[in-house]
Amino acid sequence: MNTSPNALRIAKADQLAAHVDTEVGPLRSVLLHRPGNELKRLTPRNNDQLLFDSIPWVDRAQDEHDAFAEVLRGRGVEVLLLAEVLAETLTDPRAHTAGVHAAVDDRRLGGDLADSLRSHLSGTDPATLAEVLMSGMTFEELPAAEGASLVRKMHHPHDFAVDPLPNLLFTRDSSVWIGDRVAISSLAMPARRRETALLDIVYAYHPRFHGAVRAYGAHSAPIEGGDVLLLAPGVLAVGVGERTTAAGVESLARSAFADHIAHTVLAVPIEQNRATMHLDTVCTMVGRDAVVMYPLARDSLVAYTLRPGDDGGLRVEGPAPFLAAAAEAMDIDRLRVIDTGLDPVTAEREQWDDGNNTLALAPGVVVGYERNVETNARLEEAGIEVLRIAGSELGSGRGGPRCMSCPIVREPIPTHR
Ligand SMILES: NC(=[NH2+])NCCC[C@H](N)C(=O)O
Numbered sequence: 001m002n003t004s005p006n007a008l009r010i011a012k013a014d015q016l017a018a019h020v021d022t023e024v025g026p027l028r029s030v031l032l033h034r035p036g037n038e039l040k041r042l043t044p045r046n047n048d049q050l051l052f053d054s055i056p057w058v059d060r061a062q063d064e065h066d067a068f069a070e071v072l073r074g075r076g077v078e079v080l081l082l083a084e085v086l087a088e089t090l091t092d093p094r095a096h097t098a099g100v101h102a103a104v105d106d107r108r109l110g111g112d113l114a115d116s117l118r119s120h121l122s123g124t125d126p127a128t129l130a131e132v133l134m135s136g137m138t139f140e141e142l143p144a145a146e147g148a149s150l151v152r153k154m155h156h157p158h159d160f161a162v163d164p165l166p167n168l169l170f171t172r173d174s175s176v177w178i179g180d181r182v183a184i185s186s187l188a189m190p191a192r193r194r195e196t197a198l199l200d201i202v203y204a205y206h207p208r209f210h211g212a213v214r215a216y217g218a219h220s221a222p223i224e225g226g227d228v229l230l231l232a233p234g235v236l237a238v239g240v241g242e243r244t245t246a247a248g249v250e251s252l253a254r255s256a257f258a259d260h261i262a263h264t265v266l267a268v269p270i271e272q273n274r275a276t277m278h279l280d281t282v283c284t285m286v287g288r289d290a291v292v293m294y295p296l297a298r299d300s301l302v303a304y305t306l307r308p309g310d311d312g313g314l315r316v317e318g319p320a321p322f323l324a325a326a327a328e329a330m331d332i333d334r335l336r337v338i339d340t341g342l343d344p345v346t347a348e349r350e351q352w353d354d355g356n357n358t359l360a361l362a363p364g365v366v367v368g369y370e371r372n373v374e375t376n377a378r379l380e381e382a383g384i385e386v387l388r389i390a391g392s393e394l395g396s397g398r399g400g401p402r403c404m405s406c407p408i409v410r411e412p413i414p415t416h417r
Contacts, residue, residue, distance in 0.1 A: 016409040020177040021233040023285035024360040025410035033082035033168045037135040041164035050191050054396045061393035068389045090126035095205035102197035110151040136164035170399045171406040175199045176225035179261040181215035188222040188243040221247035226278030232330040234263045239279025241270035257308040264329040266303040280402050287363045290336040294351045340378040350375045354400025367401040
């Protein structure tokens with residue numbers, strides 16, 4: 001097996017221990033995924049199923065993503081790119097074996113074809129295997145068949161033998177750091193389930209994450225990172241809707257309480273539809289005690305409060321209005337909502353375009369899509385610095401700067417803010 005020349009490059013850059021306990025503490029290190037060939041798999045026939053609303057222009061999406069990464073680097077953030085991290089990880093033979101296992105689905109391919117694909121992939125170099133894991137493989141791209149496989153004969157050459165993962169771009173959802181632990185999500189949609197295996201391999205075998213302790217474990221009830229907001233150290237808000245289930249929140253809360261990485265978890269019901277697939281599509285934090293929120297959600301959001309029960313179980317209270325429950329859990333007087341004051345139509349348009357999906361680089365400094373002109377203007381009027389990025393192509397998968405980033409290191413919030 002080849003060892004890439006830059007193996008362990010990312011590990012060597014490691015100065016910073018993974019730790020994230022707020023949404024807004026100064027961001028120091030983040031995992032992004034520069035969209036690659038997996039986006040070239042999208043067609044008008046499969047884009048709905050693959051959770052894209054249109055067919056992105058891939059080169060432009062990459063340019064937009066490069067500019068996003070540059071904004072972060074310009075503010076002193078270390079940017080880890082998933083494709084590089086994955087290829088480095090696969091130089092470890094144990095990771096390579098796990099990668100081959102993750103790529104091949106016996107149920108889809110049948111025993112014969114699965115065996116021959118496994119043996120083919122076992123001989124590939126780390127970069128090639130990483131590419132297959134991210135971009136998938138069509139039947140036509142499979143290694144030349146010896147003998148006849150009914151499965152192969154009966155599939156269209158353009159059908160996927162290994163599914164592509166166009167939503168890898170949204171690194172927020174597949175894993176989430178809570179304190180010094182990482183939770184690997186259990187993704188709800190079939191199009192995204194295999195992302196879990198990739199993150200699992202990276203956190204298990206990349207030296208950068210050596211010793212990383214898991215939160216949440218291998219639970220199967222769905223949790224997606226886009227639903228998890230770290231409101232304050234020890235306080236999580238978790239959206240329950242199209243993706244994360246109430247059972248998922250219960251398991252996350254149980255394990256977070258047992259690990260002492262949280263003392264309160266708010267379960268926040270959100271509408272079960274595409275526009276609000278995650279809590280971070282309607283609400284993100286922009287300051288220690290401030291959020292930007294879709295105006296129509298402001299008065300309707302509620303929360304159930306979960307705390308550890310005396311008997312080792314969960315104590316559940318509520319529902320109560322979200323803003324009040326959050327302030328109480330965070331031990332502050334009030335959680336401020338930056339009033340975007342938008343008329344309902346503009347608010348709805350900009351919510352759809354991820355206007356509320358900001359990524360905070362520090363208290364009062366956020367990255368947002370430039371197209372959300374009105375929301376950004378209101379944020380600035382409220383004293384928030386908005387670093388604008390283009391997202392015409394990136395946004396076609398319905399995700400903004402927060403969705404496209406998985407913070408790995410955030411400093412504590414400076415006390416004077
Ligand atoms: N945290 C987020 N809001 N992520 C957005 C994910 C978008 C992606 N196309 C999906 O449907 O899963």
